[in-house]
Amino acid sequence: MSYSEDFELWEERIVNVPLNETKTPTEPVKDYVASVETLAKDADEDREALTSAGMDEQLIDDLIPLSGALRYCQANWMSVYEAQEEATLLWREQAPLAFEFRDELLHDFSFAYRDHPDILKKVMRIREGGSKADMVQDLLELAVLGAKYPEPLNLIHFELSKLDNSRTLSRSMAELLATANGEADEGNETKVLRDKAFTLLFEKDSTIREYGRYVFWKNDDKRSRYFR
Structure with a gap:
């Protein structure tokens, strides 16, 4: 048997x-x-x-x-x-770069939308919180926000392909975080x-x-x- x-x-x-x-x-x-x-x-x-x-x-x-x-x-x-x-190790390797990418997007968005108070308020809200879960959510929300208001980003020669990268990175990091945390x-x-x-x-x-x-x-x- x-x-x-x-x-x-x-x-x-x-x-x-x-x-x-x-x-x-x-x-x-x-x-x-x-x-x-x-x-x-x-x-x-x-x-x-x-x-x-x-x-x-x-x-x-x-x-x-x-x-x-x-x-x-x-x-x-x-x-x-x-x-x-394995997921925990991968998270430790990849998370610093993901946080850095999120911070770069926030920097670009803050400048691009500096003359758009309503949009800038959304960026400031996204900037709040620094946890792992915050970072994962921030990457997704920044991708959505940038796709909705691309013109100010174009004016500062922001590469819109980064929005797709942010969405993809959010998904992959979310999966890693879920597996690493799980119900350990x-x-x-x-x-x-x-x-x-x-x-x-x-x-x-x-x-x-x-x-x-x-x-x-x-x-x-x-x-x-x-x-x-």
Whole structure:
């Protein structure tokens, strides 16, 4: 069975894990899952002894498919996380130039429309605010404003092609900012699903280990396999 099929099998139960009971992995998921898969093999060998102490043997059978579901959720989260990281790096590289371009447009517009109070007021309003989101919006509004009132810009030999560049830059920077910000970490739906899958597996894993330590309390070799 593939990891995606494992996830489909467990999806409803994973989704239904209460958010206030959801745990975040404290070690790399690949390492944790590997330890669970080893436990599945050991517990299967000790199935009779564990179930004779009252443990539900379905716990053992759940470990491998649920581990696959967790691997699937982890892969999806890492895809989102890595996209965020890449977007963040690209934003850091490109944002200074975008801010500089915005400031150059504001400089040109302020001069071009100096004798047009109504238009200049719009330019001054656009100039307000210096956040990332402001810059993205400013580039778009400047493009729209310049296209609506091109004559004063022509008089100062402003290159109107810059208006198209501003519109395009606004769109690309908006996409980068949205991806970089996203719902990073705790609020990200993909991460929450990963954490829920981990929580469900952790509960089953912990229960089996608890029974194993209880059953094999006089057998150090066996008992050691049930410590995490």
